[in-house]
Structures are given as C-alpha cells and as structure tokens.
Amino acid sequence: METWVRFSAQSQAKERVFRAAQYACALAGDALRRNGAGSGVLDRLRQLEAHLSLGRKLLRLGSSAEALEAAKRAIHLSDMVLRFCITLGHLNRAMYFACDNVLWAGKAGLVPSVDQEKWSHRSFRYYLFALVVNLSRDAYEIRILMEREVGGKRAKGVENGRLLQADNGLQQLGLRLQVQLRLLAHVLRNNPPLLLDVVKNTCDLFIPLDKLGLYKTSPGFVGLCGLTSSILSILTILHPWLKLKP
Template sequence: MDEFIKFNNQTSGRDKIFRLCQYTSRIVWYSLEKRHGNAAVLQKAKHLDEILGLMRRLLRFGRFYETLHSTFPVMSISDGVIRLTSSLSRIANASFMFLDHVVCLDKLGLLPSKMIEAPKWDLLATKFWLYAILLGLTRDFYDILRIYKEEFQVKFRTSRIREMANSAGTSSSTSTAEIKNLKYRIVNHPNSVVKCVRQVKVISQCVHDHADVAVDTVKNLFDLFIPLNSLGIVKLSPGVIGLLGCLSTVVSVIPQLNPMVKMVPSS
C-alpha cells in the first residue's frame, strides 16, 4: 500500500493510472460495439475514453519545458550514439508536448476561434511522438548490440572453454596452446542443439543483467504501433490499440516501482 501511495503521489504515476484506465475503456467500448452491446454503456465507455485523454493532457500541461530543459545534461554524455539519440528523442518529445498543449487549449475553447487547425496540429504532434519512440528504439537496439559484443560473445565463449576444460579433466597446469586449441574446437565445431540451449541461457542472463534495456525496448515496441495507427501507416482496431496501450503502461510502471531497471539516461 505504501508503494501505491508513493506511486500515486507522483504526477507521472497518476498519468499512468489514467492511461491504463483510458486504454481499458477503449477495449471495453470496442468489445461492446463489436458485439452490439448495450448502447448506453457503449457511449459511457467512449465518453470515459475522451475524458481520461483530456485529463492526461491537463496533467502534463507545461511539461514540454521540463522535457526540453532535460536535454542539456544529456549532451555531456561521452558516447556519441546515446548522446545524439537521447537528445533528439527529448527534443521530439518536448515538441510533441508543446503541440499537444496547444490542441488541448483549443479543445477547452481557450483559444480564439479558428486560430489553429486542431486536426493538423494533432497530426503533427503525433508525428513528433513517433519520432521520439523511434529514436528511443534506436538507442535500445544500440545498447543491445553493445551488450551482445561485451557479454554474449566474451562470456559465452569463456564459459564454454572452462566447461570443456573441466569436463576433459584439464588440470590447472594446462598450457596456453591447449586452451587456444580447445577454444578453436568449441567455436568452430559446436553441437547445434547444445549451442542453441546455451545461447538461450546466455540471452536470458543478459536480459536479467540488463533489465533496464529489456523493459525500455518492450515498452517502446508496444508504444510504436499507437502513433503508427493514428497516422494511418498501419491499421489496427481500437481494441488492439487499447491492449497495446495497457501493456505499454504496465511495462512503463516497472522502472518507477524498481529504479534499478530504469534507463540512465532515459530517452
């Protein structure tokens, strides 16, 4: 209960609660619409979807400046790829929020009539959201490749050499030449089934050791299809979009509950 109270006290925590409810309501009204369910309940579910969407926009109102300002510390990162993708991702996210703020003001009737074309601004905001997700995925895949090079190849081959050395009764006095010969045999003549099993084990270990990258990648992959659908690049039903939104929200809660799996720097 204490963890929930702490989570709910955060603005981002409340946003995720509303987001989960919003996408759940979308699943509900789509299911009712498909099955020709109760019309009154259907309209209430659609109305709840719209209200929660507006509430989330109000909750993040003004955060575009905070997101844009957070770009400056990222620019001092030594790794060029992470520096570039993280900086551009935050700029794209800040642009999305700014445009979303303007659309929100228009929906509330606080802007002069016909000052903006809300559908076009909303479409542009969605594009910036898509750019931010794609940049985040680029950074995720870069981290995955780096992990592969650092852990998958080195640790996998080293552990296999040790296992084969032990099984062959290799003593501590084994010469360097014998170890090199053993390494060559393992790398070039592995049993395919054993190799596959070992690779799965190593991948599982990598996911466990780098849960932050795994969680961020899964979240971004779930999120990716939502703006793609809004832009008409892919065509998914509201029910599928609602399911993807729920899954993405649940995954994004994990770093807040466990800071050890939070990406640093976040995208």
C-alpha cells in the same frame, strides 16, 4: 523553468494512471463491441475515454520544460551514440508535448480556431520520431551488452566449437542464430530496466503508427498496447531502479 519541471514530475504518476485508464476503456470498448454491446454503453465508454485523454493533456502542460531539461543533461554524456539518441529523443518529446498542449487548448475551448486534426497529426509524428530514436538507443545498449558477454575467451570458445561441428554454411547460419538469440535472451533477462524499456517502446510504437495510418491495427490492439506500456511506466515510477539510465 524549474517550477514547471517540479510540477511535471509531481503530475507524471497521475498522468500514467489516467493513461492506463484511457487505454483500458479503449480495450474494453472494443471487446464489448465485438460481443454485441449496446450503443449506449459504448458511447459512455467513448466519452469517458475522451475525458481521460483531456485530463492527461492538462497534466502534461509542464512536460515540454522537463523534456528540454533532460535534453540539456543528455548533451554532456560521454558516449556519442547515447548522447545523440537520448538528446534527440527528449527534443522530439518536447515538440510532441508542445503540440499536445496546443491540442488541449483547442479541445478545452480556449483557442477554438485550432485545427485539431493538423495538430494531432503533428503530435503523433513527433511521438513516433521519439519512439524510433528510443528503440535505436535500446538496440545500441543491447549490442554493447552482447559484445561484452561474448568478449570472454570461454564464451568465444564455446561458440566456435559448436560452429566447427556444422557440416555446411546453412547449418552454421542456424547455429549462429541460435547462439545470438540465446545471448539476447540472457542479456535482457539480466537487465530488467532494458527489457522493460524495449517492451514499453515497442508497445507504444503501434499507437502513432495506427493514428498516422502507417500501420492500421484495431482499437482493441491499440488499447492493449497502451495499457501494457502504461502499467510498465507506472512500475518504473514505483520502483525507480527499473527505469533505464542514463
């Protein structure tokens, strides 16, 4: 299994580049279609997008093992919420990659009998579960950091002083909302890894939602979300300190 984990780590950067190119093709194709481009150009872009998608699936052949190893490491985290969210997220990623491997075998012609639509649906469903868990982890991290920020007596005094100046309940609610939004912006600004993870997971969330028909958008919007999250992933590979830990 260690061999597969090493293979997955080496191919991860290439897979991210392929992913960025794939969603860039989707975004460009939608833009060209809206501007009345010819069917020949659009067909070539769709073919390139399909080839990039198939290449990505090949590069992810060892990713299930890497996700399982990450889940085994997460089980030992001391924080119960982080332990649950991170472990469950990695397990869903492992299932997503396993379904994706079966889908690759079908598209590559190795197992022609594979029901590609069924396995694609399963793959995106596990992907969606993993993203929901990851966003829940992000929300928990944000709440912990916000509580630390308001834990000081000075922060509490400022907030309470402003709230005492309010004339009614609605005004107090508005002030509380302003304080919380400013605190959220402060926390995210001072924690770039958490900010990048929130943006990346939020962008990725629209992809399975669209593919599963739960929230239909447009090919261009999906392409933009996929391209954005891919660029952020590449940044975390180039600069490991930007990757959210644990």
